[in-house]
Structure formats: structure tokens, C-alpha cells
Amino acid sequence: MKLFEDRKAAVSALNELLPLPQMQRESWILIALSEGGIALCQELNVRMKLKVDWLLGESITAPQNPQCELGRVSETEEIVINDDLVKAFGIQYDYVYGEAHRKHEEKILSRIYHYRKGRPLTTLRGKKVLLVDQGAESGLKLMCAIKTVLSRSPDALYACAPVMPKEVYAAVEPLCDALFCPHVLEDYIETSCYYSELEDVSDEMIIKILGD
Known part of the structure; x- marks a missing residue:
């Protein structure tokens, strides 16, 4: 439609x-x-x-399924998590927070420098x-x-x-x-x-x- x-x-x-x-x-x-x-x-x-x-932000996805979005992290490291999915798949919250930090450091920061020349x-x-x-x-x-x-x-x-x-x-x-x-x-x-x-x-x- x-x-x-x-x-x-x-x-x-x-x-x-x-x-x-x-x-x-x-x-x-x-x-x-x-x-x-x-x-x-x-x-x-x-x-x-x-x-x-x-x-800017990045998806936090399941360990074996990059199409399954467990949460989201923003450029200021605010995080929102789909608790129902995390619990349903038996995923540890340590994994979710670790992925959020990794995505922030490896992806979001580089995009801030690329698109905004490092400006917050x-x-x-x-x-x-x-x-x-x-x-x-x-x-x-x-x-x-x-x-x-x-x-x-x-x-x-x-x-x-x-x-x-x-x-x-x-x-x-x-x-x-x-x-x-x-x-x-x-x-x-x-x-x-x-x-x-x-x-x-x-x-x-x-x-x-x-x-x-």
C-alpha cells in the first residue's frame, strides 16, 4: 500500500x-x-x-540474529531495551550493555566526526x-x-x-x-x-x- x-x-x-x-x-x-x-x-x-x-544511534541486535533488534543506543549513550525479547531469548543484559558501548565507540563516534566534524x-x-x-x-x-x-x-x-x-x-x-x-x-x-x-x-x- x-x-x-x-x-x-x-x-x-x-x-x-x-x-x-x-x-x-x-x-x-x-x-x-x-x-x-x-x-x-x-x-x-x-x-x-x-x-x-x-x-545518531545504533541498533543492538541478538548474538546470532542481526535482524533481531534487542535495543537501541544513542550518541549520548542513552539505551532503550526490548526487555521481552531479551528475556525470551535468554540473553544476558551484560551482553546488551556491552554491545551498546561497542556500537557507540566503533560506529557512532566515527559518524559524529564524519557528519558533524566532531561537534556534539x-x-x-x-x-x-x-x-x-x-x-x-x-x-x-x-x-x-x-x-x-x-x-x-x-x-x-x-x-x-x-x-x-x-x-x-x-x-x-x-x-x-x-x-x-x-x-x-x-x-x-x-x-x-x-x-x-x-x-x-x-x-x-x-x-x-x-x-x-
Whole structure:
């Protein structure tokens, strides 16, 4: 089921829900959660010229199954864990925390230097923050981002995605000041299924957006 022709169409759907004049008046900070989220931020920001940044993170996966996501770690080493999966597979929490530290040291830090030249995540204390992604699967990425941003004392935290599973929306909505999503689906497959086209987002484009 294709809901959007491309990311531009997805942003048009989000714009029907987002309080655009308020965002501009209050100088919200747009925080992308993925490469696709960066592209959405750029499209959202065509007229508003708000601050954009990217909250980097990595999946923590099961020892013998890299497709099974047990948790998520952010660039500030905040961690969210799917406790039900960890217990179901009999995985030790020491493994999960060890993997989180390894992913942070080996992958996240190098991406911070590559995309932001080592600059830390922009200051969020006392700011109004909007998390942006092109969709959500398990919700772990979004939950980890919420935990990370809340630890940095924003004035308000909002989140948006053009499409997400009903159960993720229900879990996330109470944690935000507002959650904006035009399509909340009962039977979610994966995010790419809901776009006719998802253009690659180049490193050069990301570096330029974060530099601007």
C-alpha cells in the first residue's frame, strides 16, 4: 500500500498537522533520527529556516540474529531495551550493555566526526524540539531519541512521522507534548513499503544540511 509518492508528498501530509506558524515563531529545533529524517527536515524547512541536527544511534541486535533488534543506543549513550525479547531469548543484559558501548565507540563516534566534524549534538536545554523520521518500525529508535532528548531538559518535546504502527503511536504519544502522524496503521510492514520512491540521501547533502 503506497501512501506517498515520495518524501515531498509525505511532508505535505505532515504540514496539514504541524503547527507551522508556532514552529517558526518559537524557533523549534528539528532533530532527524535517520538519513531519511534529514531529507524530511530539509523539505519541512524550505521556508522556516529552523535549526536542524541529527541524533545518531545504533541498533543492538541478538548474538546470532542481526535482524533481531534487542535495543537501541544513542550518541549520548542513552539505551532503550526490548526487555521481552531479551528475556525470551535468554540473553544476558551484560551482553546488551556491552554491545551498546561497542556500537557507540566503533560506529557512532566515527559518524559524529564524519557528519558533524566532531561537534556534539546541538544544545536542547530550554528549547522546543521536534523529532523527525520518515516512519517507524519497532519504535525503539523513536523511544531512544525521546529518552535522549528528555535527558537534555528541553522546554517541550514533539515528534512526527508520516506513517507509523498503531502500537508505536500508542506507546510514544504519552511521552511527547504532541505527536503528529497522518497515517497510523494497524498492520505495519516496513516504512519503505509506504513510499513509491525513496531517493538516496548522500553524505554530501547531510553534511551540508548539518553545516548550515
